[in-house]
Amino acid sequence: MTEGADLATLMAAVMDDGSGTITPPIVQTSLFSFDSYEAFEDRMAGRSDAAIYTRVQNPTVAAFEALMAKAEQGEAAVGFASGMAAISSTLLAFVKPGDRIACVEHVYPDSYRFMERMLRPFGVEIYYYAPHQLEEEPELLNGVRLAYLESPSSVVFQPLNLKKVTAHAKRHGVLTMIDNSWASPVFQKPLAQGVDIVLHSASKYISGHSDTVAGVVVASQQHIDRIRDLTLPLLGAKLAPFEAFLLTRGLRTLAVRMRQHQATATLFVDRLAALPQVRRVHSPGPNAVPGLTGRSGLMAVEFDDSVDIPAFSNALRHFRLGVSWGGFESLILPARVGLAQIGEENSMQRFGVSPNLVRLNLGLEEAEDLWADVTSALATSTV
Ligand SMILES: *Cc1c(COP(=O)(O)O)cnc(C)c1O
DSSP: OOHHHHHHHHHHHHHOSSSOOSSOOOOOOSBOOOSSHHHHHHHHTTSOOOOOBTTTOOHHHHHHHHHHHHHTTOSEEEEESSHHHHHHHHHHHHOOTTOEEEEESSOOHHHHHIIIIIIGGGTOEEEEEOHHHHHHOGGGGTTOSEEEEESSOTTTOOOOOHHHHHHHHHHTTOEEEEEOTTTHHHHOOGGGGTOSEEEEETTTTTTOSSOOOOEEEEEOHHHHHHHHHTHHHHHOOBOOHHHHHHHHHHHHHHHHHHHHHHHHHHHHHHHHHTSTTEEEEEOOOTTSSTTOOOOOSEEEEEEOTTBOHHHHHHHOSSSEEOSOOSSSSOEEEEHHHHHHHHGGGOHHHHTTOOTTEEEEEOOSSOHHHHHHHHHHHHHHHBO
């Protein structure tokens, strides 16, 4: 994997401020002052690009953004206070009332809620499609402004052939945007597949330690400039310098962590499929679609009616009950619990997801310890 080496080269360049430090300094300041009236005026008139104010520009944040642009093979990046800030600020920069969005089904539930509760009341139309529809029915994109994608999707992890969808989108002049949190740039580089804008909840694999909430968007300079001009300054959901420092730390080990998540996930997929109580495992592997090169540690397992899901969840020792994912600790999120939070507008109900489904986040603990935990919990919760 050249991934690690590429990032290491850039990491060294980004840190090379002559001070000899090998981590980026945390520039904890709200504003940047100027040496003279003239320098100040030049900056305000756009004749220099010195930092003015941390809501729009900060060196620690810029170091992280440069690394993310490199990791996703994009021209530029912009950090945000959360994955949802990245999603909402990007959508609001590119859609207006009367526009149509084509959205893949089973997106992250709060992305779905943002579309339904925020964009729809402002007059944006949103249509949801299964991956095979987006791949095989290009006419669906006729008249659409933006295609909002996840591959694989949340909840049931359906992969999408990005090459096919972006080819249709280009023909219809549709802007494409993808949430790449699941695969991380280590296992999927959507810009290389023709997607216009890629974003992450950096709270997940990029942070990698369940200690940060953050987001990031990577795209062409032109698209990033539009976000920097409109929604970054005017909605103001900026990434903080300390969070950016933590994310840069996370990027150092991203490739190694993803390899470990993949090893554990592969072991789980094979063994889960062989259990009599398991109806289906939702976990796309390498080459499930072109451009997907690995299997991350987030998957869903559908049990049959013999498994008492609450008893199974309570019997687990390593897997903790909780939302989010992508850190060291393994987690379980039963579908029924997810439904309880989100209620009737949830896409799982709309699209008929089984209540016997559980989402597992396979962490970085010993794979055999995790597997022993699952089998012993199943032994006490199967009727
Ligand atoms: C968690 C998550 C988000 C939202 O990110 P936050 O950092 O929690 O705001 C978006 N997309 C996916 C796929 C996620 O799992």
